[in-house]
Structures are given as structure tokens and as C-alpha cells.
Amino acid sequence: MFMNGNNEFKFRKNLGAYVWVMLFILSACQPKQSKLMEGKYESYLIDKGDIESYQTAEGHVEPANEVILLSPASSIVKQIIKGPGQRVTQGETIIKLDSKAVKDKIEQLNDQLAVKHNSLEKTRLNAKGTRADLSYSEETKKLKIASIKSTLADQHQLLEVGGISQAKVDKTKQELVLAEKELKLAKQKNTIKLAQLATDEKGLLLQIEMQQKELKQQQELLSKMDVKAPSDGIILNIHAKEGEKIQGERILANLSDLTRLKVEASIDANNRWMIKIGRRAYINVNKHRLQGRVSSIMPMLDNGNLRFSVVLTEKDQSKLIPNQKVELQIVKRARYNVLRLKKGKLINSNKKQSLYVIHGDSAIKKDFEFGLITDEYLELKEGASEGSEVVISTSSPLNKLKSIKIEKQ
Known part of the structure; x- marks a missing residue:
């Protein structure tokens, strides 16, 4: 059967209209819900959270x-325990360096400190003896002055009755002045001597402190002569050989x-x-x-x-x-810490939508406005508050009603 151009056009036009009519009828015949049955729909309580x-x-x-391990001091590589590609744990030894020089230095410093402590003890004992001598000398001079003053008082009484000459009294007065000057000078010298003793002790204490610091540094250096992994890792490279003499601060290994x-x-x-x-x-x-x-x-x-x-x-x-x-x-x-609604079958990606909010035994249609929309959540701008329960999915389409009854099964 053949059709001319006009008949073919009319046939296609009628066919398209027929298809649209059938689609409309099928859509109209699809069952619509006028009520919601518990267990036949999914809802979501609007909450605050993150949307990404x-x-x-x-x-x-x-x-x-990447960690670089350096030589702590000039030494000789005694033993390489771990090689490239090997896994190490924190604190595990990778390379051993010869520590004899460091141990000798520690022994020398301990000997020197022993001598210094002995010198300090002797200085303190000498200072104690010197303080006693100076105190005795000062007390002797004070007693001498007291004796001269007593003699002078007696002479004044004798002078009043003519029992002694004025020259004798004047001589005693000169002796008193001289004794007082000697006491003053002795006190000044004693002060200087005590300051010198304190300075000697302080100097020895300073020397001991410096040597103790050096000893501590050498002891720390001794602990570093076993080059250890500062963290868990894998050795990438070793830059030394056993028996090789190395300088301080030289790169020994690379560690991830x-x-x-x-x-x-x-x-x-x-x-x-x-x-x-x-x-x-x-x-x-x-x-x-x-x-x-x-x-x-x-x-x-x-x-x-x-x-x-x-x-x-x-x-x-x-x-x-x-x-x-x-x-x-x-x-x-x-968006962080915002009101959000979980996506469901009833929700599309439009910024404005109408959804059902559950109130008691009814679901009431409300207009919603959304911000950021992802595959999982929608940012709620308007339409409901935190804690509101919204129907997001049903087993079949809903009628376009403003309110739908919720029934128990």
C-alpha cells in the first residue's frame, strides 16, 4: 500500500496524537494515594548538620x-644493622658508631669533676678556718679597746685628785684612738678577705657546673652513637660503609x-x-x-x-x-550546621517544592525553599523548622491534596 506525501503526513500526525492520548489515559489510570498507611512511606525529621x-x-x-639521619660526631662506622628498603620501628638501631672516644671523654670529665669537688671542699674548710681567725682577731681588738677605755676612765678620776699627770692621760687617749683605727681597718680587711673566699668558692662552683654540663652533653652524645629511627619508617638510603671514618653532621641515612x-x-x-x-x-x-x-x-x-x-x-x-x-x-x-532534609523519591532538585509535613494523624502540604542541594541532602531555607517530620518517599504517587490522612495498618 502506497501513500502520497500528504497522506503520510496526516498518518504521522494522527499517530503522534494517539500516542499522547494513550499516555494520558495510562497516567490517569495509575492509582493515586489519598491517604498514607504507616509503614508505606518514609519520613525524615528536619535536623541541623553538614551538607557537602x-x-x-x-x-x-x-x-x-622524609627524615635525614646525621652523624652526631666524628667517628668510625662500626656496624650497619639495617639497609635500604627495610622497615624499622621507632627507637630501632640502624647504624652503630664507634663510641670509644666519647667514653674516654666522659671518664676524663668524671675525674676532673672529682678533683674540683675535692678542691671545693678544701676551699670551704679553709674559708671556715679563716672566718674563725678573723672573728677572733676582731674580738681581741674590741677587748683591747674596752680595756683602754676602762683605764682612761680610771685615769680621769686620778687626774681630778692630782694622782696622775695630764700627759699620761693624753697618751692613753692616743692609744684608744689608735686601737679604734686598728679595729676599723681590721673589719675592712676582714670584709675583703671574706669576699675573696666567697669568690673562690663561686669560681669553683661555676667550673663544676660547666663541667657537669659538658658531661651531660657527652652522655647524650654517647646515647646517639647508636643511630636510631626517630619514628616508624622505611630506610630509603644508607650513605656510609662499615669501617669508614666520618665527620660530624654527615648524612648517614634517609628514612621515610x-x-x-x-x-x-x-x-x-x-x-x-x-x-x-x-x-x-x-x-x-x-x-x-x-x-x-x-x-x-x-x-x-x-x-x-x-x-x-x-x-x-x-x-x-x-x-x-x-x-x-x-x-x-x-x-x-x-554548608555546615544548617537545617537539612534528606532526599527521597518525592523530592527533586528544584529550589522550590511542595512537600507534606506530618501533624498528628495528617500530612499537610507546605511550600519549601532550598539552598544547596546534593545527592543526599537539601539545605532548608524556608518551609519548616528543626524537628518537623516531612514525608520524603511513598510506595505510590500522592494525590495533589492539601492534606492527607494517615492511617494505621
């Missing part, structure tokens, strides 16, 4: 830091620090606008979700991708292993 949308990326785990890990990742250049220092990110590994932050960004693109690093903000990093591949979720947009 993500951009996924892939990355791999690496140590965040396994206590601090990071994720090296890349993302398509079209999404680089969202990668910023400090941007929140999540690391998904073995059904665990760890929180981190973008810590560094490479300035140049690599084959059309932007490379960046994420460091964990959580202390427990035991779930990550170096060279492990992980999935990253970079936070694109977020």
Missing part, C-alpha cells in the same frame, strides 16, 4: 615526610616517616578551580572514611591534569599503607 557535595579523584598513599602519611592525587584541569590549599577532602579506603585537607598544589599541569596532595587531619593513620590506591572526595560546595 563532592568531586571524586584517585590517588595513592605516600609518606608525608610512616607516622605521617599523605595522598598524592590528580584531577582533570577543568575541575582545578575547586582545588585550593586547606580545602576539605575525604579518603575512602576499605569501607573507612578519613578526613583530610589539601596541603599542596603543583603549579604546572601534568598531561592535562592538576596534581595535588592531601594530608590527614586525623591522628590514627593505621588504615593507610604506603603505595595504596585510594578514592578521594574533594568537597566542592558545603
Whole structure:
């Protein structure tokens, strides 16, 4: 059967109309709910919380830091216990250095300190004896002055009755003045002598303190002659050989620090606008979700991708292993501590929607306005308050009624 152009056009037009009519009839025939049965719908209590949308990326785990181990002093490499590629734990010895010179120095300092302590004891004993002598000398002079004053008083009485000459009295007065000057001079000398004794003791104490500090430094150095891992890690390189003579501050080994890990990742250049220092990110590994932050960004693109690093903000990093591949979720947009509603079948991605709020045994339709909308939550701007129960999903469509009855099964 053949149709001309006009007949074919009419046939297609009629066919399209027929299809639309059938779709309308089927839609009209679909059962609509005029009531809600408990257990046949899902609701959500509006709460306060965080809403985030993500951009996924892939990355791999690496140590965040590399540790350089230096020689603590000039010495000879006695033994290399661990080599490149070997895993070490915190405090485990990697290299042993010859410690004989340090031990000899410690022994020498202990001997010197013993001599200094002996000298200090002798100085204190000498000072004690000198103080006693000076005190005795000063008391003797005071007694002499008291005796002269007594004699002078007696002479004044004799002078009044003519029993002694004035010259004799004047001589005694001169002796008193001289004795008082001798006492004053003795006190000054004693003060200087005591100050000298105190200075001698202080000098010895200072020498002892300095040698004790040096001894402590040498003892600490002795503990460092066994070069140990400052943290858990993997040895990357050893820069010495057994029997080799080395200088102080020389690099002996490189060690990866396994206590601090990071994720090296890349993302398509079209999404680089969202990668910023400090941007929140999540690391998904073995059904665990760890929180981190973008810590560094490479300035140049690599084959059309932007490379960046994420460091964990959580202390427990035991779930990550170096060279492990992980999935990253970079936070694109977020709202924190806001009213939110969980998404359900009755909710679309429109900013304004009408939803049912449960009041007692009824669900009343209300207009809602939303802000940030993600696959999981919607930020509530207007429509209900915290704690309101909203119908988010039903087993079949709802009639466009302002209120729906809720019945128990």
C-alpha cells in the first residue's frame, strides 16, 4: 500500500496524537494515594548538620615526610644493622658508631669533676678556718679597746685628785684612738678577705657546673652513637660503609616517616578551580572514611591534569599503607550546621517544592525553599523548622491534596 506525501503526513500526525492520548489515559489510570498507611512511606525529621557535595579523584598513599639521619660526631662506622628498603620501628638501631672516644671523654670529665669537688671542699674548710681567725682577731681588738677605755676612765678620776699627770692621760687617749683605727681597718680587711673566699668558692662552683654540663652533653652524645629511627619508617638510603671514618653532621641515612602519611592525587584541569590549599577532602579506603585537607598544589599541569596532595587531619593513620590506591572526595560546595532534609523519591532538585509535613494523624502540604542541594541532602531555607517530620518517599504517587490522612495498618 502506497501513500502520497500528504497522506503520510496526516498518518504521522494522527499517530503522534494517539500516542499522547494513550499516555494520558495510562497516567490517569495509575492509582493515586489519598491517604498514607504507616509503614508505606518514609519520613525524615528536619535536623541541623553538614551538607557537602563532592568531586571524586584517585590517588595513592605516600609518606608525608622524609627524615635525614646525621652523624652526631666524628667517628668510625662500626656496624650497619639495617639497609635500604627495610622497615624499622621507632627507637630501632640502624647504624652503630664507634663510641670509644666519647667514653674516654666522659671518664676524663668524671675525674676532673672529682678533683674540683675535692678542691671545693678544701676551699670551704679553709674559708671556715679563716672566718674563725678573723672573728677572733676582731674580738681581741674590741677587748683591747674596752680595756683602754676602762683605764682612761680610771685615769680621769686620778687626774681630778692630782694622782696622775695630764700627759699620761693624753697618751692613753692616743692609744684608744689608735686601737679604734686598728679595729676599723681590721673589719675592712676582714670584709675583703671574706669576699675573696666567697669568690673562690663561686669560681669553683661555676667550673663544676660547666663541667657537669659538658658531661651531660657527652652522655647524650654517647646515647646517639647508636643511630636510631626517630619514628616508624622505611630506610630509603644508607650513605656510609662499615669501617669508614666520618665527620660530624654527615648524612648517614634517609628514612621515610610512616607516622605521617599523605595522598598524592590528580584531577582533570577543568575541575582545578575547586582545588585550593586547606580545602576539605575525604579518603575512602576499605569501607573507612578519613578526613583530610589539601596541603599542596603543583603549579604546572601534568598531561592535562592538576596534581595535588592531601594530608590527614586525623591522628590514627593505621588504615593507610604506603603505595595504596585510594578514592578521594574533594568537597566542592558545603554548608555546615544548617537545617537539612534528606532526599527521597518525592523530592527533586528544584529550589522550590511542595512537600507534606506530618501533624498528628495528617500530612499537610507546605511550600519549601532550598539552598544547596546534593545527592543526599537539601539545605532548608524556608518551609519548616528543626524537628518537623516531612514525608520524603511513598510506595505510590500522592494525590495533589492539601492534606492527607494517615492511617494505621
